[in-house]
Amino acid sequence: MTTDPTSPDGRRIVIVGGVAGGMSAAARARRLDTRARIVVLEQGHYVSFANCGLPYHLSGEIPDRSALLLHTPASLARTLDLDVRTGHRALAIDRAAREVTVRSAAGTYTLPYDALILAPGAEAVRPPIDGLDHPVVHSLRTVPDVDGMRARIDALTDASGRDAPTAVVVGAGFIGLEAVEALVARGLHVHLVELADQVLPPLDAELAPLLAEELLTRGVHLHLGASAQSVAAMDTGSAGVARVTLSDGAVISADLVVVNVGVRPASSLAREAGLELGARGAIRVDADQRTSDPHIWAVGDAVEVVQAVTGAPAPVPLAGPANRQGRRAADAVCGRRTTPQAPVLGTAIVRVFGLTAAVTGASQARLRAAGVDHEVVHLHPAHHAGYFPGAEQIHLVASFAPDGTLLGAQAVGRAGVDKRIDVLATAIRAGMGADDLAELELAYAPPYGSAKDPVNMLGFVAQNVLDGTMPQWQAWDLDEILATTLVLDVRSRTEFDAEHLEGALNIPHTELRQHLGTVREAAAGRPVSVHCASGVRSYLATRVLLADGRDARNLSGGWLTLQAVRP
């Protein structure tokens, strides 16, 4: 039982930024120190608003705008005795005098502090597109942003007798995808433009095509590997419509353009005050959120964190970390034992119509970039017992270190994705490996899971790959495989006839034991590259072939993964 470090003299805590990280810090500080004088400065008109809910108000799924405004300065004064000042912008920090210069409608003033917490968030990156000031161009970051977009959409859809309006969404990241979903829900024709050659760039390349497929199914036009180059007025001069030109030559006449190509830390205040900055200009902090100035802490989108697995520093602009960092900064400011910041996994999730995509830990791209040795496994298990109605396939990819440690996991599917990624995020944080996943004891009854949960299955498969029970080949090596090995397709004849790899030999796995000689001859000394639809039957076949002395390997994730990688 620690004693209560209250401040009879009224410790002065000033917080810059009144949303996720800032207001979490303010609330926690008040709970820890009922006597402190806590001032929250927010340049905008709203505090404590649900940024993450904005796309769903845009769509109308959250019909009531006020649901997004979790608090007002008045309610925060009443419940938490906070002095919250909207429309007040922190202009400068005088570290020697411990004062913040603040500008408000009423003028500029200075505010002394004993502890200063910076939670200014991030700023939207403005991509190099000509004509970004055209009135049809919007961004999706704040309440006024959504108000503006809703007004435009209402006006467009009120104009009866005309076709559905057209929107161009630039950037297929998390928020871009949420914007697409929202605009389709509002009845717009949507074009999605993304510089990378896949949607949701943080997603492994094997999974992204599933999202692309879903978007196409919902009528979204995809422009991948393309950038928007200009937004220009129409020759006809018709207002409220713009001509959007893409790098691939496409020209779209758009009623609405939404640009969300990422954010950058809002660190100018910190930089000008001479605080140490790190990766991509983010504010450098220690595990207690303290900056290079002992009286200043910083949290949220504006700060640099250590990424799990690779150890690379980077800003990771997510609400969960921002909220917890705010709480931690308050603990530190109030002299409490803190829960030090753990390396950040970047666990993130997005709904794309009927699909959910989620990631945790290091993606394959990050592992490659960091030069971390890893083995990738692909699975497509059902989200609950296959015999129970409504089982949906989860497409699961995970990377393991040679010693079995789980490094990262990603999943796409219609159900049960969030649960598996949360379990895997917990497992990575705990330093678990393939053996631990194999032995996890997850809740099983038919409506919820399987006796061998997809997470256990991931452990089993990784064990088999890592200990050599199941050597594997990867879909991205197909060209080399076709050139140098015998491809053995152990699916049924019907499946084979429907579609198969050029030159593949078809022996259904149930008949393989009777035809080992055929394989031996066809292989003629070459390795045998086995596959089936998902990897399960071909695993059995691989075992039979290995026992017969073949150099056999199983295609990770089977035909399902192959199709995604090589459509």
Added chain:
Amino acid sequence: MTTDPTSPDGRRIVIVGGVAGGMSAAARARRLDTRARIVVLEQGHYVSFANCGLPYHLSGEIPDRSALLLHTPASLARTLDLDVRTGHRALAIDRAAREVTVRSAAGTYTLPYDALILAPGAEAVRPPIDGLDHPVVHSLRTVPDVDGMRARIDALTDASGRDAPTAVVVGAGFIGLEAVEALVARGLHVHLVELADQVLPPLDAELAPLLAEELLTRGVHLHLGASAQSVAAMDTGSAGVARVTLSDGAVISADLVVVNVGVRPASSLAREAGLELGARGAIRVDADQRTSDPHIWAVGDAVEVVQAVTGAPAPVPLAGPANRQGRRAADAVCGRRTTPQAPVLGTAIVRVFGLTAAVTGASQARLRAAGVDHEVVHLHPAHHAGYFPGAEQIHLVASFAPDGTLLGAQAVGRAGVDKRIDVLATAIRAGMGADDLAELELAYAPPYGSAKDPVNMLGFVAQNVLDGTMPQWQAWDLDEILATTLVLDVRSRTEFDAEHLEGALNIPHTELRQHLGTVREAAAGRPVSVHCASGVRSYLATRVLLADGRDARNLSGGWLTLQAVRP
């Protein structure tokens, strides 16, 4: 890369029991050793059937009976080259000769083995009820059991013009509750009889009333703290109906009686062979599933495991552990490195109409029985962002050691329960504590969770309780609290007026700072026991009172938990 331990001479593996543990062992053994001779003995008519799916076939939710039969001996021969013998019962083991005596319709024979795996499962406990042989009495364990019940129900419901038939379900454990749900779905009037004074005895007493409420809402009649004493023919002699007499004097005329009061390890074969037995007659095995005989392994419902947290040995009859133990036994038999059995958490889940109840780790009752010091916290967070439509409350209870280690967790709710329990099961396995939960990075977007997930929230609250930031009182201590302290209700006046504790003082938390004097006077030196609806507002109030020098404590889980404990 280990080399492949195949057996050119054809290692002889005999497996007793052809369902969860046994068939998992057989399948894994075949994958590891393509040349072994593997015989599976199953006394029943079916192998590889989905026991856990039986209640859902009873209800009709799984309409197709064949969906439950995952394999036949023929399909297992074809895919896995297994010699599966249904209708063959292992009668005795000659350990010296390494032979099993087997009885089949064709006669009795002996079967030699190099390795023997016992997976005989469990047997239904027959409670001391007179007349259990009456034809209306059924149990729910096998495919024929369900066939029989379905036939009876079809006959009952075909008899047109009569009222809905009546069923008595004896035992409100996991399977009993699934049976109740199924019978209600089939249109029966259901009486549920349970010896304990709550449904689902493994559930903490604070959560069980939520299930009881749901059962009552669906028209189920509850007889808690009662036992069935006899099932007797009706005086009228009308066949197909029985008079069921309960210990509390109730007499029910029942068309169907379903008895599921628990299971006991089916260890007679092992016992007669002189293998070492442990808790409740379960077969004793090491972390590799090996029994006291080096050539015999055992898995599943028949074996004793070490329970996590308390370390107490017990059989834990669940499908996940059985499946994984089967896999492990095969690894051991085939000379593979095994994934040793971790202490068993007993993670389990059940759907009760619209509710889900799930548990992992040690319950409070088990902690008390084992004398393990622990602190209990109660929360009622929303399963995803509250501002997103469809947020459902999760009722979450967890126990922590004084050093913060998570010992057990349970939850009831309409959505998101399985996910939280799986994350918490992973956390217990990893040895995580309150600090780790506070820092877990779980997937957040509004449709899936909250920036501060319920699991993080559990960590926060536990930290506050354990470090003295938030002293708490428990609903079960209400009598003492009423007698010795001032109860301060910080809910709004409207909430207070609707219902409140006798003698409580009402000061809404937003007004508390202005009325500290009132509290001081009313307390008159006594401690102040604060509460609100769920614990959040009263936590703020507790902090304010502590700073004012009061000896204040917050009611864990608030009015919601109090109501469940003291209806």
